[in-house]
Structures are given as C-alpha cells and as structure tokens.
Amino acid sequence: MDFYSIRGGNPLSGEVEIAGAKNAALPILAASIMTNETVTVENVPDVSDIRAILSAIEHIGAIVERVDRHTYRINGSQIKDEPVDDEAVKKIRGSYYLIGSLLGKYKRAEVTLPKGCDIGLRPIDQHVKGFRALGAQIRIEHGMIVAQAKDLSGSHVYLDVVSVGATINIMMAASMARGMTIIENAAKEPHVVDLANFLNSMGAQIKGAGTDIIRVRGVQRLHSTEYSIIPDQIEAGTYMFAAAATHGDVTIHNVIPKHLESLTAKLEEIGCEVETSDDAVRVVANRRLQSTHVKTLPYPGFPTDMQPQITVVLGLSEGTSIITESIFESRFKYVDELIRMGAQIKVEGNTAIVSGVREYTGTSIVAPDLRAGAALVIASLAAEGYSEVHDIKYIQRGYEDFPEKLRALGADIRILDSDDPEVKSRSQIHLVS
Ligand code: EPZ
Secondary structure, three states, X not given: OEEEEEEOOOOOEEEEEOOEOHHHHHHHHHHHHHOOOEEEEEOOOOOHHHHHHHHHHHHOOOEEEEEEOOEEEEEOOOOOOOOEOOHHHHOOHHHHHHHHHHHHHHOEEEEEOOOOOOOOOOOOHHXXXXXXXXXOEEEEXXXXXXXXXXXOEOOEEEOOOOOHHHHHHHHHHHHOOEOEEEEEOOOOOHHHHHHHHHHHHOOOEEEOEOEOEEEEEOOOOOOOOEEEOOEOHHHHHHHHHHHHHOOOEEEEEOOOHHHHHHHHHHHHHOOOEEEEOOOEEEEEOOOOOEOOEEEEOXXXXXXXXXXXXXXXXXXXXXXXXXXXXXXXXXXXXXXXXXXXOOOEEXXXXXXXXXXXXXXXXXXXXXXXXXXXXXXXXXXXXXXXXXXXXEOXXXXXXXXXXXXXXXXXXXXXXXXXXXXXXXXXXXXXXXOOO
16 A cells, blocks of 8 residues: 655745646536537646546546547547446546536436545535426435436526535536526636636536626537646645745746635735745745634635645644634544644634644654645655655545655655555554554
8 A cells, every 4th residue: 555655854945837626627527528529628637536537437438538648538429328336436526527417418317426535524415406406307326316307497596505516517507408597606616617618618608607696508519629727726725835834935836826815815924925926826934934713615715625734834833723614524534643743733613723833743644535635744744754644545636746746846755555565664653553
C-alpha cells in the first residue's frame, strides 16, 4: 500500500501550475455524452475520480479517445441503455451527474447511488425534487436510482438547500426538456458556471449561472464543441495554505484570482502577503501568523473544501481561532490525527476551537478523505521531523502530481510502498494497524 513519507521543516518556495478543476470536469465529462457529435474537452485533470467517470461513460458505450494527458475526445452516439454501476463509479460522488445527463438526453437513467468522501450525510433529495418537477419518475431499487420520463417539461424548482450537485443535475436535465426551467436558490460555485458555459457551447440556452436564479430554456439537441476546463480553485487554495503553513513563498500559476478571493482575504487577515496578477497568485508568509475565525459557506463564502487546510494553518497561528463548518457535519474527522501531531483543537458539534501551537511534530497519520488528506500533508510539511501519511488513495482522487509538485517547491516528500520489505525494515515509525 502506497503512503507518503515526509520530512517536514522546509519552507515551500517557487512556482506551481494548477490543473483543471476536478469538480468542473466531473459534470462536464458526464454532459459530454448529451450530444451524438464528438466533443473535445481540454485541461482535464489526471486524477482518479476523473478516470472513474471516464470509465463509467466508456462502459455504457461512449467512445473516449485520450488525445494527450489532459485532452479527451468523446462521442456519445453509441450509448447503450444499461445501468451505470461499474466498480469505479460506485466510489465517486460525481457519478450522479450521469442521472442528469442521461435523463436529459434519453429520458431514462439508471445509476448506482453515489458514495464519495465520507464527510457527513449526503442526501440527494434536492436532485430528486428537481427531476420530479421536470416530470420524471424516480425510484430507488437495489442500490440504483432509476429515473424515467415520457417527456421532460420545464418547471420552477426552488432548492431548499444550496446544493452544487442538485443545481448541476437539474441544469443538465433541463437543458433538453421542453420549455423553460427556473432554478431558484441555485449554487453559484465556479464549477456550476463552467458547466453552464460548456452546455451553452453545445447549444444549450442557460442564463444566470453564477447567480442564485438560473434560467434554462430547453433545446432538442446539443452539438459538438471544444472546451477547456477552468483551473481548480481548491487545488490552488491548497498550495496557498501550504505556503502559509511552511512560512514559504509560492507563486501559483493558472488560476482565476476572483475564485480565490475568500481564501486571499483570510490569508491576508492572518498576516500573509498575497500578490495577485491576471492568472497567478503569490503567497508569502514571513512571520508568525495570527488567529482568525472562519465559517464555511456556499460560494462566494469560504469553501468547505478548504476547511481542513485553513484549520492546519490556524493550528500553528498565534491565539485562538474558531472554525464553524456549516456545510457537512462530519468534516472534522482529521482533527484527531492533527492532535496526534501536537495541535490543540477541541471540536464541539460543527465548531472547532483551535489554540495555536508553535509547531507540529511528525508521526504516522491516516487521511480520512480527500481534502483532509491534503491538509494532513500540509501539516506534515510544516512539522518538525518525519511523518507518514497513509490512505493516500483519497488524496489521489483530486490532486494531480501532488508529491511531484510539492517536491518542486522544495518539500521532502516521497511515495513509498508499505508492502515493500525494504521499506518495512527501514520504517522510522512503528505503524499502528
Ligand atoms: C460538491 O458536493 C463537491 N463535490 C464537494 O467537494 C463540495 O464539498 C460540495 O459540493 C460543497 O461545495 C463535487 O463537486 C463532486 P452539495 P455535493 O450538494 O454536490 C446538502 C471534494 O472534496 N444537500 O452542494 O455533494 C448536503 O448534505 C468534494 O472535492 C441536501 O440536503 O455538495 C450539504 O449539507 C467533497 N440535499 C449541502 O447540501 C441534496 O439533495 C451542500 O451539498 C443535496 C445536498
């Protein structure tokens, strides 16, 4: 089993290039089969969640051609009417985007219920509400969601909670419904806008993405397009906070600075210098950082996907910080691991009270999910001594070339295999199984 072996203490310094956004690529690849013409998608990140969605669409008959590492040509004209339930797709949350795309195009979809990262209850009632409003019948049987409609008709959908997934799924199905759909209380995340732009480039008529009211006028068919996915806001943010935690100086290229505003504001508030240019952001941390309070909120608020990373930084900052997680209720599971590294954090319900310490010390830790895993890597890079981060399969779901990019910034991080006898005999930490 692969793990990261990290010797902490090196300030990160240099330049890093950000990949395409995983959470935009997932729905865009799912939507790419909504036309019978060939679609070219560029800037697709090379991460395991993306490989899973590509395998799922291939499994039901899409022709997927890899043009280069980040570019795919996809043709969905030969899709077969069969359930989407291959092993890879069961593990990813984004698989549910195939309900919206298949229902929109074929008026029928049968997709395995999604799992994804274990960060709390992840209901799909708002997706179901939206599909039903468009005229679909929804059943859940044998672990599958079965959606079908004679015809989809535009409707008015008010989301009871701001949901990225439901907004995206309803937008996809509504793109090929008859008439106008209005989604109120819609999510405004950059990846919602990116999917709307992608669908519009295929001939869809979507207005208002990026605001809380989205209007979708359905069209009968969509056509081919060439589209490049936006940069990953959360990957960029992860390097910004890695620079802060290690007292580094890192310039992050291929970003949209507007998408990073809530992160930039917090970094400046705690004492980092942040310089922004057209498509890059530089973070310099040359003194002890200060405490602050954070509450996660839908975009443009502070993203829940950056909550573990900022907690790691505040754990090393002077004073007491309060972090409130308002999106997912079980997103503090990593705190126990951080405490084993010397952090002083008390979690009460959806709030973490963090008393900053001067340093973390390395140990063997386990990544509980994707973003928390990345945060524990940041903690290990900042820590005194040697750490091992296990269960890196979660991190590999969403970060392309994570150890390679960190190494280029001066980090001492390697991937080792715990089953390798030489690694076992040299292990510096007694692993608790
Ligand atoms: C997306 O998940 C992202 N995943 C998550 O990123 C991200 O944390 C989340 O949005 C919030 O920004 C993907 O894009 C694949 P939601 P999603 O629907 O769509 C409640 C990562 O690390 N809700 O916006 O599943 C829900 O319980 C992942 O990349 C309902 O009540 O999130 C939550 O409290 C982790 N009913 C809130 O809404 C529903 O039908 C927001 O969830 C749907 C959601």
